[in-house]
Amino acid sequence: MSQHIFVLTGAGVSAESGLGTFRDKSGEGIWAKFDPMKLATPQGFERDPRTVLAFYDARRRNLLGARPNPAHFALARLEQALAARGGRLTLVTQNIDDLHERAGSREVVHMHGELLKARCQSCETVQVWPRDLTVDDACPECDHVGALRPDVVWFGEFPLHLDDIDHALRHADLFVAIGTSGAVYPAAGFVAEARAQGVPTCEINLEAADNAFLFDDARYGPASEIVPAWVEELLET
Numbered sequence: 001m002s003q004h005i006f007v008l009t010g011a012g013v014s015a016e017s018g019l020g021t022f023r024d025k026s027g028e029g030i031w032a033k034f035d036p037m038k039l040a041t042p043q044g045f046e047r048d049p050r051t052v053l054a055f056y057d058a059r060r061r062n063l064l065g066a067r068p069n070p071a072h073f074a075l076a077r078l079e080q081a082l083a084a085r086g087g088r089l090t091l092v093t094q095n096i097d098d099l100h101e102r103a104g105s106r107e108v109v110h111m112h113g114e115l116l117k118a119r120c121q122s123c124e125t126v127q128v129w130p131r132d133l134t135v136d137d138a139c140p141e142c143d144h145v146g147a148l149r150p151d152v153v154w155f156g157e158f159p160l161h162l163d164d165i166d167h168a169l170r171h172a173d174l175f176v177a178i179g180t181s182g183a184v185y186p187a188a189g190f191v192a193e194a195r196a197q198g199v200p201t202c203e204i205n206l207e208a209a210d211n212a213f214l215f216d217d218a219r220y221g222p223a224s225e226i227v228p229a230w231v232e233e234l235l236e237t
């Protein structure tokens with residue numbers, strides 16, 4: 001069995017928990033209804049902070065009522081089982097939800113930030129923020145009013161923890177992407193980096209992603225079914 005498994009998750013892993021995906025082939029994704037340039041860029045936030053904050057408030061409230069699904073629980077189990085055998089799981093998520101943590105995953109790398117945190121653009125302090133965020137809120141650290149934003153990574157901004165991710169990719173012996181469309185970089189490029197290191201790659205998705213041709217192996221179907229079955233199979237070997 002592989003000892004160091006690198007898993008990259010995307011919105012598809014949380015879809016069955018009731019959190020929307022961004023893009024799907026049925027045209028039902030979040031970005032089919034809302035303009036990402038207005039809601040997920042620093043320029044959009046500067047132009048209309050109230051609209052952007054309301055978008056994230058609605059998604060935060062939805063998250064607080066959501067629960068992890070069997071795919072999240074299976075990945076938490078995989079982390080524990082690999083550790084017990086002297087191996088490790090690197091779980092990198094593009095998701096800003098906390099469903100991996102609530103399912104029991106201990107180490108989760110949130111490369112696109114976290115919805116339940118706010119960052120002050122004045123003092124850069126990051127705070128746990130489980131409630132609505134308004135332009136009238138003051139930063140609890142520096143008292144600046146109107147400088148708080150969701151601690152998420154928008155288009156044109158640098159994703160987080162890229163050095164740690166690069167290190168883990170170089171030391172992995174299996175790369176698995178779960179529920180991600182392969183449309184957003186740099187995450188969409190991780191599979192090519194893994195391949196360049198000679199690491200076997202596997203895609204788990206409802207349907208083939210944009211970069212499906214880069215994977216050695218593929219399992220298609222709902223994450224809540226495919227991920228637990230894949231983890232079981234892996235732990236039996």
Ligand code: BJW
Pocket residue numbers: 009010011012013015016021022023024029040094095096112152153154155156157158159162178179180181182183184185186204205206207208209221222223224
């Ligand atoms: C299921 C399922 C089920 C459904 N079971 N599966 C031109 C070319 C190349 C790059 C660029 C370009 N122009 C601009 C760029 C860069 C840009 C980019 O990639 N843009 C593309 C749109 C082209 N990237 C950036 O700006 C990033 N920063 C950056 O590049 O900095 C410079 C840099 C350069 C080099 C190295 C390092 C840095 C930042 C990207 C930030 C993305 N932010 C968002 C919003 C975060 C906050 C929020 O949530 O609101 O992140 S956008 C959105 O997309 C979100 C996601 O994390 C991200 C990825 O989406 P994901 O997770 O793949 O979801 P979907 O919806 O796309 O796919 C869901 C999948 O699930 C589908 O495949 C379904 O089939 C599947 N599925 N149900 C299993 N039940």
